Amino acid sequence: KVLILDFGSQVTQLIARRVREAQVYSEIHPNDVSDEFIREFNPKAIILSGSHASTYEDHELRAPAQVWAQGVPVLGICYGMQTMAVQLGGTVSWSDTREFGYAEVRAHGHTQLLSGIEDFATAEGHGMLKVWMSHGDKVTALPPGFKLMASTPSCPIAGMADEVRRFYAVQFHPEVTHTVQGEALLRRFVRDIAGCKGDWQMGGYIDEAVAKIREQVGDEEVILGLSGGVDSSVAAALIHRAIGDQLTCVFVDHGLLRLNEGDAVMEMFAGKLHARVIRVDASELFLGELAGVTDPEQKRKIIGRLFVDVFKAEAAKLKAGTEGHKGENGSRAVKGATFLAQGTIYPDVVESGGTKTKKATTIKSHHNVGGLPEQLGLKLLEPLRELFKDEVRALGVALGLPHDMVYRHPFPGPGLGVRILGEVKKEYADLLRRADAIFIEELRNTIDPATGKSWYELTSQAFTVFLPVKSVGVMGDGRTYDYVVALRAVQTSDFMTADWAELPYAMLKRTSGRIINEVRGINRVTYDVSSKPPATIEWE
Numbered sequence: 001k002v003l004i005l006d007f008g009s010q011v012t013q014l015i016a017r018r019v020r021e022a023q024v025y026s027e028i029h030p031n032d033v034s035d036e037f038i039r040e041f042n043p044k045a046i047i048l049s050g051s052h053a054s055t056y057e058d059h060e061l062r063a064p065a066q067v068w069a070q071g072v073p074v075l076g077i078c079y080g081m082q083t084m085a086v087q088l089g090g091t092v093s094w095s096d097t098r099e100f101g102y103a104e105v106r107a108h109g110h111t112q113l114l115s116g117i118e119d120f121a122t123a124e125g126h127g128m129l130k131v132w133m134s135h136g137d138k139v140t141a142l143p144p145g146f147k148l149m150a151s152t153p154s155c156p157i158a159g160m161a162d163e164v165r166r167f168y169a170v171q172f173h174p175e176v177t178h179t180v181q182g183e184a185l186l187r188r189f190v191r192d193i194a195g196c197k198g199d200w201q202m203g204g205y206i207d208e209a210v211a212k213i214r215e216q217v218g219d220e221e222v223i224l225g226l227s228g229g230v231d232s233s234v235a236a237a238l239i240h241r242a243i244g245d246q247l248t249c250v251f252v253d254h255g256l257l258r259l260n261e262g263d264a265v266m267e268m269f270a271g272k273l274h275a276r277v278i279r280v281d282a283s284e285l286f287l288g289e290l291a292g293v294t295d296p297e298q299k300r301k302i303i304g305r306l307f308v309d310v311f312k313a314e315a316a317k318l319k320a321g322t323e324g325h326k327g328e329n330g331s332r333a334v335k336g337a338t339f340l341a342q343g344t345i346y347p348d349v350v351e352s353g354g355t356k357t358k359k360a361t362t363i364k365s366h367h368n369v370g371g372l373p374e375q376l377g378l379k380l381l382e383p384l385r386e387l388f389k390d391e392v393r394a395l396g397v398a399l400g401l402p403h404d405m406v407y408r409h410p411f412p413g414p415g416l417g418v419r420i421l422g423e424v425k426k427e428y429a430d431l432l433r434r435a436d437a438i439f440i441e442e443l444r445n446t447i448d449p450a451t452g453k454s455w456y457e458l459t460s461q462a463f464t465v466f467l468p469v470k471s472v473g474v475m476g477d478g479r480t481y482d483y484v485v486a487l488r489a490v491q492t493s494d495f496m497t498a499d500w501a502e503l504p505y506a507m508l509k510r511t512s513g514r515i516i517n518e519v520r521g522i523n524r525v526t527y528d529v530s531s532k533p534p535a536t537i538e539w540e
């Protein structure tokens with residue numbers, strides 16, 4: 001396994017990700033671990049991350065001496081290169097100008113790390129790399145034993161290598177995708193230079209994660225808020241794999257879920273996985289409090305507050321140990337819960353910028369459970385903190401969750417509450433659920449011949465919106481005066497901007513025909529052709 005020492009860069013997690021993509025297991029630890037820790041960890045290679053700090057100004061932020069004594073390959077990235085230079089006898093000079101962004105780096109000296117890895121060659125035959133740089137300080141004199149590995153006009157020592165000790169360093173960031181050959185470079189380092197086998201896959205990740213959870217939790221009890229969304233589902237499945245009945249999932253059903261969604265969640269977790277799930281049917285409470293409320297923000301606030309209240313009440317019972325523990329194999333000793341598990345994933349973990357030190361990460365307050373661990377006096381368990389969304393999905397599949405559940409479009413916390421415009425009523429929610437289920441079914445069943453993918457896969461998010469207005473229609477011989485729905489389907493990579501999807505007319509026609517025929521009470525279907533911005537994805 002590979003040890004990544006984190007000096008506080010915002011992209012350290014990406015190093016781990018690229019290493020995982022080379023099927024090698026790695027762990028990220030703070031840069032100030034002890035020499036003893038490194039000896040025990042027994043890494044096959046060590047990678048030193050970048051940092052916001054300056055090697056020139058910050059004399060505290062150094063790699064442990066054992067890094068150089070361990071006898072394994074070391075790769076320094078950006079700050080990692082600078083501290084390598086300083087610690088091994090080279091020079092770094094301070095600069096008040098930052099080099100930031102795209103750069104073209106020339107490879108030198110046929111090192112094992114870069115040989116054969118290039119984006120293009122110059123007329124003179126020099127291998128060139130297209131990279132992403134972000135640094136102020138730079139190495140100005142090589143440490144003894146090192147040779148020049150890469151350069152740019154403004155950064156004459158952009159890479160250095162001591163091939164006897166197998167110490168390599170680059171000033172640019174191979175972990176970001178803007179460095180075209182970055183993945184190849186990191187793969188070369190961990191696979192070819194360090195000799196890691198490349199046999200690590202999600203299955204291996206599960207074993208490691210399970211062991212970690214067991215170690216962290218011991219024989220204590222864990223509560224998890226299950227929403228049916230991808231992240232909480234995968235977290236639940238993973239934690240359940242690790243500690244079985246020590247986990248209790250609380251599923252708050254606010255009555256604003258999609259058709260059959262609540263039952264499907266119960267069937268999967270309680271039925272198939274035999275996990276302990278408490279389903280709290282709070283739909284009457286939610287609908288009651290929402291009656292007469294039309295303002296979107298107010299609706300969101302009410303739903304958020306009730307969700308927290310209901311969850312907290314349930315969690316408090318579990319914490320007190322008063323909620324009997326009826327596991328599969330009968331009751332177990334009643335014991336209060338001490339952990340709250342959350343499906344926080346890496347993109348939710350935001351660096352608190354501005355500080356020089358690492359480990360200053362804070363958690364984005366989730367729309368419904370922010371601040372809960374403190375309020376409840378529970379310890380946090382976040383087993384997905386290091387994973388990106390697509391890795392979470394792969395993990396879910398490896399844990400045996402159904403593909404369709406794991407590759408679902410995102411669904412907002414307030415659920416149908418923000419997809420029924422204005423006042424939320426049970427009647428509206430029931431009509432909307434049925435119309436939406438038809439739309440989703442048609443998306444899943446319509447295959448695009450050019451790509452072989454379904455339109456569900458070709459869109460990032462698709463759903464139906466209920467408009468509480470009536471329009472006139474004709475059905476058979478009769479006049480109808482019924483509600484209108486809007487179909488919404490968008491394509492986006494980050495949900496910050498989005499284009500409406502050019503769904504096939506034939507599919508829209510089929511969907512509209514089915515909704516009007518099968519859902520009595522709706523007589524008109526429209527398609528939303530607004531992009532974001534200026535529209536948002538949801539209508540409220």
Ligand code: XMP
Nearest residue numbers: 367410411412413414461495532536537538
């Ligand atoms: P908008 O409508 O702002 O949505 O373009 C962007 C993405 O965020 C989702 N969304 C939410 N998710 N709680 C959530 O968990 C919310 O309150 C919420 N509001 C919007 C939306 O579905 C889309 O994916």
